[in-house]
Each structure stands twice: as C-alpha cells, then as structure tokens.
Amino acid sequence: MTRILLLCFVIALAFLPTFADEGMWLLNDLEKLPFDSLHSKGLKLSPPDIFSPNTGGLAEAVITFGGGTGSFVSSDGLILTNHHVAYTAIQRQSKLEHDYLEKGFYAASKDKELPAIGYDLYVLQSIENVTGQVLGALNEKMTDLERYLAIEKISKEIIAKAEKDPDLECDLASMYGGSQYYLYTYFKIKDLRLVFAPPRSIGDFGGEIDNWIWPRHAGDFTFLRAYVAPDGKSAEYSPENVAYHPKKYLKISAAGIKEGDFVFLMGYPGRTRRNDSSYEIEKTLKHDYPLDLKTRLELIALLEKESKTDKNIAIKLSSRLKGLYNYLKKNQGIVEGFARSGLLEKKIDQENQLQNFFSKDKTSAKECATVLGALDNLYKENIKSQQKDFLLGWITNYCDFLRFATSIYKWDLEKQKPDLQREPGYQDRDTSETVQWLKTSQVNLVPKTDQKVLLFFLEKALQLPPGQKIQAVEELVKGQSPKARNQALKNFVAGLYKGTKLGTVEQRHKMFRMDLTQLEASNDPFINFAKKLEKDREQVRTKNKEFRGALTRLEPELMQLYARWKNGRLYPDANSTIRFNYGKVRDFKPRDAVTYSCFTTLSGVIEKNTGKEPFDVPEELQKAYAKKDWGTYWDKSINGVPVDFLTDLDITNGNSGSPVVDGRGRLVGVAFDGNYEGMTSDYQYNPQTSRTISVDIRYILYLVDKVYQAQSLIEELSAKISR
Known part of the structure; x- marks a missing residue:
C-alpha cells in the first residue's frame, strides 16, 4: 500500500x-x-x-x-x-x-x-481530486480482478456520497492510466x-x-x-x-x-x-479496425437498402446511419494515416529508446522490461477472444429488441443485490435514465429492419472461429447441416419478433418493473434468448474486468517510466471530461x-x-x-x-x-x-x-x-x- x-x-x-x-x-x-x-x-x-x-x-x-x-x-x-x-x-x-x-x-x-x-x-459544478481514496482501497496482494472490483466499489461509494442532492450527477474519471482519479459533479438538466x-x-x-x-x-x-x-x-x-x-x-x-x-x-x-503502448496500437490497427470497417460497411449497406423502401423509415434510420458514416470515414482515415506516418513503428522505436535509456540501471531496466513484457502478453491474450467480444457488443448495441431484452434481464439480475453491490449502470441512480430510454427508443423503432439487423449479426456469429463461438447461438443450430443452420436461424429470428411484446413502451415498462421470477414467467421469446445469452455476456464482462484491472496496475508504472525519461512532459489522454486547449x-x-x-x-x-x-x-x-x-x-x-x-x-x-x-x-x-x-x-x-x-x-x-x-x-x- x-x-x-x-x-x-x-x-x-x-x-x-x-x-x-x-x-x-x-x-x-x-x-x-x-x-x-x-x-x-x-x-x-x-x-x-x-x-x-x-x-x-x-x-x-x-x-x-x-x-x-x-x-x-x-x-x-x-x-x-x-x-x-x-x-x-x-x-x-x-x-x-x-x-x-x-x-x-x-x-x-x-x-x-x-x-x-x-x-x-x-x-459542471465542481472537480475534486479523490486519488487518495481510490488508491487507498488497493493493495499489492490483489489479483487483477480483485483490483478492478475494488476500484469499482470505492468509486460507487464516493459517487453515492456525492449524489445526495437528486439534481446532481457525478462521474469518477481515471487519469494517466489509473494514476489519478477525479470526481466531476454536474447539475443535470432534463428539459x-x-x-x-x-x-x-x-x-x-x-x-x-x-x-x-x-x-x-x-x-x-x-x-x-x-x-x-x-x-x-x-x-x-x-x-x-x-x-x-x-x-x-x-x-x-x-x-x-x-x-x-x-x-x-x-x-x-x-x-x-x-x-497507448505499441501492443495496444498493434491490436487496434491489425485486429480492431479491419473488423470494425468491414462490419460498418455491411451494416450501412443493409440500412441504406431499408431506407430506400419508405421515406418514414429513412427518417427513423437517418440518425443511426449518420453515426455509422462518421466513424467509418474517421476509422478509414486513421488506418491510412497509420500507413502514411508509420506511427506503430514510431511507437515501437519509442519503447526501444525507453529501454535503452534505463539499460545502465539494472533495477530500472528490469522494471521497464517487466512492464513492457506484461503488456505484450496481456494484449496477446486479449486478441484470442477479440472477434467474439466485438460481435457480442455490436449485437446488443445495434439490435433494438435484443438490447431491450438484455437490458431488462440484466436489470432484474442486479435488482436482487444491494444497490452498492450492483454493476455500474444498474443502480437506483440509473433507473430514471433507463425508463426514459425505453420510452424514447420507440420514436425510431423499425421492427422489420431490426429483424434483418439481428439476423445479419447472428449469421456472423455462426462464422466465428473455434474457441470464440457464442454458445447461445450455437445451441440454436446444434447438429444441423450448414444449409439447415441458416434456415433454422431465420425461423428462430422470425419467431422472436412474432412472439415478443417488447414492441410497445407500455410492455417494456411493465417488464422493467417485474422481478426476475415474473420476468422469466412471462415467457417472452426475446427475454428467453437474453437469458441464454447472459452466460456468454458475463464471461466477456469478467474477462474485461481482469484485463482492465491489469491495465490499472501496468499503465501507471509505464507512465512513471516515461515521466522519468521525458522529465514529466506528459498530459492525460481525453476521457470525456472537460478540457482546455489553445492555438491559432x-x-x-x-x-x-x-x-x-x-x-x-x-x-x-x-x-x-x-x-x-x-x-x-x-x-x-x-x-x-x-x-x-x-x-x-x-x-x-x-x-x-x-x-x-x-x-x-x-x-x-x-x-x-x-x-x-x-x-x-x-x-x-x-x-x-x-x-x-x-x-x-x-x-x-x-x-x-x-x-x-x-x-x-x-x-x-x-x-x-x-x-x-x-x-x-x-x-x-x-x-x-x-x-
């Protein structure tokens, strides 16, 4: 400590x-x-x-x-x-x-x-440095998962104490890879x-x-x-x-x-x-961006085709398409920029220079090699499930009905716990925002398009490599031939939309108010599928927590080494907190x-x-x-x-x-x-x-x-x- x-x-x-x-x-x-x-x-x-x-x-x-x-x-x-x-x-x-x-x-x-x-x-109302409180909850004997959970626990406690006024909302932000923590307090305006x-x-x-x-x-x-x-x-x-x-x-x-x-x-x-270290940049460039760009292009083509069928549908899908277009072009530009600038090679060279700088000090040289080696191994391990992790995230973000179901089901799981033991995003403080989201989502809901989007992603799930399969999807087509698998998937998706009651605000709110027993007894096909998916999703969450916990241990050490080399010429990466910059x-x-x-x-x-x-x-x-x-x-x-x-x-x-x-x-x-x-x-x-x-x-x-x-x-x- x-x-x-x-x-x-x-x-x-x-x-x-x-x-x-x-x-x-x-x-x-x-x-x-x-x-x-x-x-x-x-x-x-x-x-x-x-x-x-x-x-x-x-x-x-x-x-x-x-x-x-x-x-x-x-x-x-x-x-x-x-x-x-x-x-x-x-x-x-x-x-x-x-x-x-x-x-x-x-x-x-x-x-x-x-x-x-x-x-x-x-x-914005105030900014408070709470680094001592957060790091004071850690000790060197913790595993990476325990470390992540300890930071999450103390963060929720700090926020709960600061949010006594119902008009205030707080966010606890990490700086320099987890070296410093700040509490931002805001007055929330809802009209x-x-x-x-x-x-x-x-x-x-x-x-x-x-x-x-x-x-x-x-x-x-x-x-x-x-x-x-x-x-x-x-x-x-x-x-x-x-x-x-x-x-x-x-x-x-x-x-x-x-x-x-x-x-x-x-x-x-x-x-x-x-x-970022070279290992994270390499993963992003060689694995994340290619998958992201391919998926965006295919999803854009699907939504553009749907938009041409009806002007009202075009209006409803326009906001989603605009977001997809924006990040598609940005990510394409980043990939081109990497190739043009040799940025990955420069980052690798920078890390080599860092090691050379400490080479004459055995203790520092060992520390540097240990940190960089650990980051290398961490990202190599992370890549092993990257395609599955990516697809699960996109399925629940871009398929509205499935997102309703997984959110409501997860809420019912979390509501069984005391408030401070729940996952962030599923606490009492998040209830009104979730209820509002379940309502406002109706404005742009297009069930027939959503059905095609879900089928698009589930067909991709069947193509995942061995070791990265989504078990809830594999069970749907178990023992069937490739041709029969695709038809079974189409029949399953059609049944989801035909049998669900999640298409109305009233029913979504009703399900949200249910306890877990009542929700499962509703026998809604989307809720049933969400229940089966939860095992896959929980595995991803746990693995991600271990990964993030490791980063809160390794990144501050790397930042300290850079600070010693560069004489402190560093500033924190952006993280959605207010910043100032100047130019001409x-x-x-x-x-x-x-x-x-x-x-x-x-x-x-x-x-x-x-x-x-x-x-x-x-x-x-x-x-x-x-x-x-x-x-x-x-x-x-x-x-x-x-x-x-x-x-x-x-x-x-x-x-x-x-x-x-x-x-x-x-x-x-x-x-x-x-x-x-x-x-x-x-x-x-x-x-x-x-x-x-x-x-x-x-x-x-x-x-x-x-x-x-x-x-x-x-x-x-x-x-x-x-x-």
Missing part, C-alpha cells in the same frame, strides 16, 4: 505540462500552463477567468450533452452547439408532414420550442428544447463527401434552450418549466478573426490514445505544392451548388446571396462572408459543439470537425497536419439574421454581440 501511494505521489509531481500548443489540459492544471507566453500570443485572460473552483470562470458556460459539447450564449439558457450534435433531437421531431431535418426549424417564441427528446444536459436548426442543406452541406475534408462549407450549428422547474430544480419536460439562467454565458464577437489570431476552446473530448487560426499544407487557406466563404457555398444532395443550396440562401445584403458580416480581408475556418486546436470526438473563443473570451466559432490528413491525432498530434474545422459565428449570425429573419433569436443574441 505504501508503494502504491508513493507511486501516485511521484507521478503526480512528474506530470507537468509540455507547453507545446497540443494537449487537452485538465482545468485544475491551468495554473501550470505558460500564461506569460499565452499573453504574448494574444490571451487577455488569467487562469481564474477561465476556470476557478471558487468563482467558476468561463468554464461554467461550457456544457455537455448528446455525446458532444455546447455553450450557453444568453442569460435565458440559450445554447449553441453543432447541427450534428442536435441531429437526433431534430430527427425525433421529424415526420413526413414536417421534416425538420430537411426543412429546418425555428421557434419564434418560447412556447413554440420543441422538446429535444432523450437529451439530458450536464452543467432541453429546440430553438433553431438550419435545414440539412446548410447544417450538413456537403454530406459524407465533405465530411472530414477541407475546404468545408457546412453551417453546422443549432440553437437549443435549457429549462428547469419554477423553483430552479431539475425537472422533466413540462409547460410550467422556465428557462434556466446559467451562472455564466459566452458573449459573441462579430468583429471576426484573422489568420494568426490566438484562440482557445473548452469542451468534452471523448477519447485520445496518445499514451492557421492554414496548412497537406502535401507538396498544395496550401489551403484558413477561411472558406459564402461564395464557395454557391460555387459548390449542384441542386442535388448533398450540394443543394437552399432557395432562401440563394436569394439572400443574390441580394448582397451582407450586413456587418462581410469580411474585407477575405472578400466575403466567412463560413468555416481552420485552427491548430487539438480536438477529437466529443469536442463537437465546443465554443472557439478569442483572446478576450468572446465566442468566434463552433468546432465541428477535424481534417482527414490529421485523423491519427487521437494517437499523435502533428502541428503541421492536425486541424480543427469550425463554423464562423459571422456565418451563423448571417443565416439567422439575413437569410431566415429569425427576429426573436437575433434580438436575444444582439445584446450579447461585441463588434
């Missing part, structure tokens, strides 16, 4: 900022950044202006929801984020008779705003409403052709509003609710930015992997003789117009362009209305919707994408090729003001605009 706490102390001292413009910095580390240098580059704020445990700072205006980021831009809870972050909310309100995805949406008054179904909003969304032909202009590509011309933004009960407490949607008044909101600068200007952003980046407006040169400027303009939107999706400029924008009434949004330096711009800010998935802020703390844009050439930035940031693409606030204001004449919205924003 003494050694564990000492290691934690050494690592905490060693992890000091590297001071390059890369890095997703913890807010509680801002004081360590070189603010004298940042001030010389154009920053006019001090660390407490950005974040302070006592006064909050601008960070209080930055929020997370829908898997992305947003920011408050008015005292009445108005939120600015990306169109693609709000996409599912827009899609869930879209019908054949009012397709808001296609035509856009504007609420001229608060009573016209539409609920963002299934969206919850999180406003979020749509205010303004541009049509698809603006918000997603260029579609998948332009996705991750520069030059870009998308107006990827949406406005929403947060609501609470009249007493200020969090509440589900109600007409009686009132607009939330945030402690902080961002003022808007319509003065614009230019090449070379200092900018920064705060947001909730999902995951980076810059501290900057062009880039992707290859020889090619240089891209850092701004695109409205004239470029018009030039791309083909009249056909995804380059179909809406009539309203064409008419406004012809009038040439630019208002104050024209930028003489680029001879046009700016649309999108480039910076060397450091982002990843989850940063979508992050406010891009100038040196005075004023919002100048909204980040929405990275560039294809910089795809490997999750693994290694390259200042020459890694770029963030953001929509310029002047384009947003031009559209709201001059194109769609959203008068109430522009009036609400006008008081916050600095020119």
Whole structure:
C-alpha cells in the first residue's frame, strides 16, 4: 500500500505540462500552463477567468450533452452547439408532414420550442481530486480482478456520497492510466428544447463527401434552450418549466478573426490514445479496425437498402446511419494515416529508446522490461477472444429488441443485490435514465429492419472461429447441416419478433418493473434468448474486468517510466471530461505544392451548388446571396462572408459543439470537425497536419439574421454581440 501511494505521489509531481500548443489540459492544471507566453500570443485572460473552483470562470458556460459539447450564449439558457450534435433531437421531431431535418426549424417564441427528446444536459459544478481514496482501497496482494472490483466499489461509494442532492450527477474519471482519479459533479438538466436548426442543406452541406475534408462549407450549428422547474430544480419536460439562467454565458464577437489570431476552446473530448503502448496500437490497427470497417460497411449497406423502401423509415434510420458514416470515414482515415506516418513503428522505436535509456540501471531496466513484457502478453491474450467480444457488443448495441431484452434481464439480475453491490449502470441512480430510454427508443423503432439487423449479426456469429463461438447461438443450430443452420436461424429470428411484446413502451415498462421470477414467467421469446445469452455476456464482462484491472496496475508504472525519461512532459489522454486547449487560426499544407487557406466563404457555398444532395443550396440562401445584403458580416480581408475556418486546436470526438473563443473570451466559432490528413491525432498530434474545422459565428449570425429573419433569436443574441 505504501508503494502504491508513493507511486501516485511521484507521478503526480512528474506530470507537468509540455507547453507545446497540443494537449487537452485538465482545468485544475491551468495554473501550470505558460500564461506569460499565452499573453504574448494574444490571451487577455488569467487562469481564474477561465476556470476557478471558487468563482467558476468561463468554464461554467461550457456544457455537455448528446455525446458532444455546447455553450450557453444568453442569460435565458440559450445554447449553441453543432447541427450534428442536435441531429437526433431534430430527427425525433421529424415526420413526413414536417421534416425538420430537411426543412429546418425555428421557434419564434418560447412556447413554440420543441422538446429535444432523450437529451439530458450536464452543467459542471465542481472537480475534486479523490486519488487518495481510490488508491487507498488497493493493495499489492490483489489479483487483477480483485483490483478492478475494488476500484469499482470505492468509486460507487464516493459517487453515492456525492449524489445526495437528486439534481446532481457525478462521474469518477481515471487519469494517466489509473494514476489519478477525479470526481466531476454536474447539475443535470432534463428539459432541453429546440430553438433553431438550419435545414440539412446548410447544417450538413456537403454530406459524407465533405465530411472530414477541407475546404468545408457546412453551417453546422443549432440553437437549443435549457429549462428547469419554477423553483430552479431539475425537472422533466413540462409547460410550467422556465428557462434556466446559467451562472455564466459566452458573449459573441462579430468583429471576426484573422489568420494568426490566438484562440482557445473548452469542451468534452471523448477519447485520445496518445499514451497507448505499441501492443495496444498493434491490436487496434491489425485486429480492431479491419473488423470494425468491414462490419460498418455491411451494416450501412443493409440500412441504406431499408431506407430506400419508405421515406418514414429513412427518417427513423437517418440518425443511426449518420453515426455509422462518421466513424467509418474517421476509422478509414486513421488506418491510412497509420500507413502514411508509420506511427506503430514510431511507437515501437519509442519503447526501444525507453529501454535503452534505463539499460545502465539494472533495477530500472528490469522494471521497464517487466512492464513492457506484461503488456505484450496481456494484449496477446486479449486478441484470442477479440472477434467474439466485438460481435457480442455490436449485437446488443445495434439490435433494438435484443438490447431491450438484455437490458431488462440484466436489470432484474442486479435488482436482487444491494444497490452498492450492483454493476455500474444498474443502480437506483440509473433507473430514471433507463425508463426514459425505453420510452424514447420507440420514436425510431423499425421492427422489420431490426429483424434483418439481428439476423445479419447472428449469421456472423455462426462464422466465428473455434474457441470464440457464442454458445447461445450455437445451441440454436446444434447438429444441423450448414444449409439447415441458416434456415433454422431465420425461423428462430422470425419467431422472436412474432412472439415478443417488447414492441410497445407500455410492455417494456411493465417488464422493467417485474422481478426476475415474473420476468422469466412471462415467457417472452426475446427475454428467453437474453437469458441464454447472459452466460456468454458475463464471461466477456469478467474477462474485461481482469484485463482492465491489469491495465490499472501496468499503465501507471509505464507512465512513471516515461515521466522519468521525458522529465514529466506528459498530459492525460481525453476521457470525456472537460478540457482546455489553445492555438491559432492557421492554414496548412497537406502535401507538396498544395496550401489551403484558413477561411472558406459564402461564395464557395454557391460555387459548390449542384441542386442535388448533398450540394443543394437552399432557395432562401440563394436569394439572400443574390441580394448582397451582407450586413456587418462581410469580411474585407477575405472578400466575403466567412463560413468555416481552420485552427491548430487539438480536438477529437466529443469536442463537437465546443465554443472557439478569442483572446478576450468572446465566442468566434463552433468546432465541428477535424481534417482527414490529421485523423491519427487521437494517437499523435502533428502541428503541421492536425486541424480543427469550425463554423464562423459571422456565418451563423448571417443565416439567422439575413437569410431566415429569425427576429426573436437575433434580438436575444444582439445584446450579447461585441463588434
């Protein structure tokens, strides 16, 4: 135990900022950044202006929801984020008779705003270092599984103690591979409403052709509003609710930015992997990505075919397809980037250098060899069941009916235990969210498509190699010929959908309220299948816990070795907690003789117009362009209305919707994408090729003001605009 706490102390001292413009910095580390240098580059704020445990700072205006980021831009809870972050909310309100995805949406008054179904909003309240409490629960005699379970147990206890207020929700995050732990506390807002969304032909202009590509011309933004009960407490949607008044909101600068200007952003980046070992990168590159890409392509083809059968089905499947498209292109870019940059070889070389550095110190050399050898063996063992693990995860995530069944069945298993002994995600604190999910899932439920998706995955399960079979699936076709097996599978799947009652919200809620005996007695075919699958799923969970437990032992030791070698020039990988990073407006040169400027303009939107999706400029924008009434949004330096711009800010998935802020703390844009050439930035940031693409606030204001004449919205924003 003494050694564990000492290691934690050494690592905490060693992890000091590297001071390059890369890095997703913890807010509680801002004081360590070189603010004298940042001030010389154009920053006019001090660390407490950005974040302070006592006064909050601008960070209080930055929020997370829908898997992305947003920011408050008015005292009445108005939120600015990306169109693609709000996409599912827009899609869930879209019908054949009012397709808001296609035509856009504007609420001229608060009573016209539409609920963002299934969206919850999180406003940061505090950050607390709880490393001592977590590591204090460990000892060196623990097995890897015991280690994982001990961390899980103390984490649940810390969270339970911090969540006494029902309006608060907490998350305990691990940093530096398990060397440090922080408790993040949020105020949870459960009533979020749509205010303004541009049509698809603006918000997603260029579609998948332009996705991750520069030059870009998308107006990827949406406005929403947060609501609470009249007493200020969090509440589900109600007409009686009132607009939330945030402690902080961002003022808007319509003065614009230019090449070379200092900018920064705060947001909730999902995951980076810059501290991964070569063994994890090799597994990801050679095993995970090939399987992921093949599966995505096949599933996309299936869903696209289904979408063509009916416009209403196309609307329901659009959100899922958009997510599949996005990660398909990103993962393709990462694989290409690995080949182009030789990143795996560089990581192997880095580990060889690490070993050479400690070669003259026998104790350190042995420690280094032991850690790297253990990681090598750990990932070799993990690969042995990779295909089965992958497929089980996809089956339960992409087959709605099976997901309902496995979730409800697992809930009934866990409800038999005391709350703190349950698996995370199945505690009392998770009940309301699960009930809400069982309800909102109805909006996009397409049983006939879901049946085809389940059959698609079960047929894949039959093709798994020996040693990785899913026993619950094998039992369905035991002793049958290959031809008979496929027909038996089709008959089984058809029987599931014919006999189940999980297709209605009422029945799902009814089953969720049952105890295990009642649920099994219901004899629902999907519940019966979920019960049989549970053995396979539990084996995967246990193995994954052992694997994660081993990583919490090995990764901190590797981080300590790197810190000793690099003199502490490390920062923690992203993990969906709020981060700060800074940079400048900057062009880039992707290859020889090619240089891209850092701004695109409205004239470029018009030039791309083909009249056909995804380059179909809406009539309203064409008419406004012809009038040439630019208002104050024209930028003489680029001879046009700016649309999108480039910076060397450091982002990843989850940063979508992050406010891009100038040196005075004023919002100048909204980040929405990275560039294809910089795809490997999750693994290694390259200042020459890694770029963030953001929509310029002047384009947003031009559209709201001059194109769609959203008068109430522009009036609400006008008081916050600095020119």
